[in-house]
Amino acid sequence: MPDSLTHESTATSAVVLATTPASRLSCADGTLLDRIGDQLATLPVRDVQVVAAGTGLGADLRGVARLARISTGAIAVVPADLVAHTEALALVLEHPSRDTAALVSHDASAAPMRPPVRIEGGRVVAAGSSFHLVPEANATFRGVLQVGEADLAGLADVAAELAELADGGRLGPVTSVEAIDLLLVGLVRSGIRVRAASIGPLHCDRVTAQASADAAIERLADVDESRVRLNTSVKADDGFFATHFVSTWSRYLIRPAARLRLTPNAVTGISIGLAVLAAVWFSAGTREAQVAGAVLLYLSFVLDCLDGQLARFTRSFSPLGAWVDAMADRLKEYVVYVGLAFGYSAALPWENGGPDGIWYLAVAAMILQVFRHSVDFAFAGANSDAGRIGAAWAKPARSLLESADGGRYGVPKQGGMLGLAHRMERESLTRWMKKIIVLPIGERMALIAITAAVFNARITFLALLVWGGVAACYTLVGRMARSMS
Template sequence: MPDSLTTRDPAATAVVLLATTPASRLSCPHGTLLDRLGGQLDTLPVGEVQVLTPGGGLGADLRGVAKIARTAVSAVALLPADLVAHTEALALLLEHPAHDTGALVSLEATPGPLRPPVRAEAGTVVAAGSSFHIVPEANATFRGLLQTARPDLGTLAEVAEELAELADGGKLGPVTPVEAVDLLLVGLVRSGVKVRAAPLGPLHADRVTGQHAADVAIERLAEVDEDRVRLDTSVKDDDGFFATFFVSTWTRYLIKPAARLKLTPNTVTGVSIGLAALAAVWFSAGTPGGRLLGAALFYLSFALDCLDGQLARYTRTFSPLGAWVDGMADRLKEYVVYAGLAFGSPDPGIWRLAVAAMILQAVRHALDHSFAGALADAAGDGVSWARPARSLRESADAAAPRGLLALARRVERLPVARWLKRMIVLPIGERTALVCVTAAGWGARTTFTALLLWGGVAATYQLLGRMARSAR
């Protein structure tokens, strides 16, 4: 039952501290573990904080969560009070301006009693487990913090009430009150809610059961420089080969200066667009020197395109407008550069190649986004194949990948194969490198021919991948 309430910003994420286990009252330098978490929340932009105390077992705890979810007016985060974590780890979800549905996970795939297994794909939790629910091919572990976006609160309440009934009826096997948040994650995932996987990285977040474990966990926190981790995690670890090794290696050093200058990500995007326009102007000159300078400016434009995302992640100033502007800017910069190259070429048939390259890129982006849109529309219309298995009684996850998808996942575990997979789809970093090298070295015809050939292979690969996922 809710025991106490602290009111802050009503628009921010509301936090429910699950003080339903004895470990929440273990001592630490700041009082108890519950007190310690309360102090950490005071430093984060969260809304009201409620403490849920023991009220009659797992079923009662789950019904308490359901009651809170049905009356909440903002996103709700569930935080076990026996969690010892870096403040920066909590901020990965609680300070994210999207207030989306997400779970704190570690890519350490060894599960334990307080580290239930999950499987994450493309930044989303696609399967979650408990002591009752099995996760085939788990590749990460859940670390206790679960946030539910406002549109998903109804589903959270329904899941919590259904789980409460199953727990009271003894139909969930050996589960205990300590697993309340684990079960709720299972329920959200199996209900088709998109749960963002917030990777813990080198930060620590561990649930504890005894005083010695709590002392050790608190000591481990001092081993990590949280500000350094925040900077490191601002640089995407799943980026393309060119962006990872030829851009992010030095743009990371511009993040803090840009933040100190109070530059916004949209400002950096604007400068990036300006550099791309200048690159197009120099490409249009058609001279070897003009193409070389155009390639340098286009490379710098892409570097700033990476920096705007890194700055957004570091300052946590994401916005739907910013994401849309960034995506549109990428297309605009490419097509302006294509036009500049075509203007600067004396080849009479170059415009046909330029237009073909633009059309191919448009088709590839349609392939990339229309599949996800089709799934979302089908799920919204209630089509059964667009939703995962809903049963919370089944202990095995029936959504385990099979056939071609299972083979692809096993191959991707090899570092070389993982990088090749990222490169073959010709992401924007590789396209930028291709344009810069071929334009500076050989000219527009070579550039467009290379874009059409590689882009055709990438489109075929994408189409086969969508077909395989549809078959799944």
């Protein structure tokens, strides 16, 4: 029977599966169930529904199905026999997308309480249990599952189907211990996209006895959660320039900014101010002013990275903040274009389009960037719509009664150009080349700053047009390949 414990009102509900004897094991905070409840109270969880032990696995799964049908907002499913860092739970529960995600470890040594999974492209494409096998597993599931609001109907259907199969003995000798493992199997096999949230160096283990619970709690002290939180605030998949020339030292600004109570939007505002100052210096046209403008533009980009890092560190995400950050990037870049064009034309005779057609070049560079951003945003929107439509129309990719994985759970093998691109991702050099060639914002800011400081605005705009044109072609070809795969 579900019991209700109300917490601070936010967007996510939690379902705690207290269906195993281990949930009543003792710890410093009472029982493991009490410990999980206290951890969830510190996270953005609206309410906690505790599913107590019923008459078997089928009854437990039906309890989950009922809660999924009446819930609004995302649901997190957590077993009460879990010993984990709070930061590990936060990796799933505090993600701004509130999407469907599973906490995984890239340690592929599977065990009864660590079922195998296979991860490709940042999502779980195969999941296992004692009944379901996963060839080529490259990770393990660590027992924390969140289901986004759009996938709640799928969760309810999967839980109900699994309950019927379990009651009929058609899943082998599975028990309530595997309830959450089976839910992940069902979601993946039904075609629902499950993001893989990597646990990294944190600990998250399910336990079965008092000795293993005590040992797991002791291991938690081996990891500095605050340091892990700081490290995960810095994007691991950022561009080459941002990774090697900004994030290496901007991470040391995160904690001071948090202590000063700066908000991410405030940091974004300061970044805009520095970019405007850079444009003012560029407009002077002298060599000293060009160098000063380049330095200010670099610092503006550092703060542009810092606002996102601060948002992840303080977990102060908002749709408005994401929109403001994206619009600020466009504003800063175009203001700098204007400053560069003014500076180049300041000491030269005016002709059609300015000296050497500088204003034509500036407008062309601006139009090219608008086109590239439109392609990116349009593709992302179309991809999101296609994913929602596909999830609504798709039939289960794999039967829950198939114990062995003979295919790839509905994920087609990728050949041709797209397959080559994925193979390139496995090599460090080619992966960085792929990131650089698309001329992301870090590389653009570096290109503008260096060419403006060393040469002049004409060289800057020509470089932007040439490299940006190559990047646009590369992106278009890649988008078409993905669309046809």
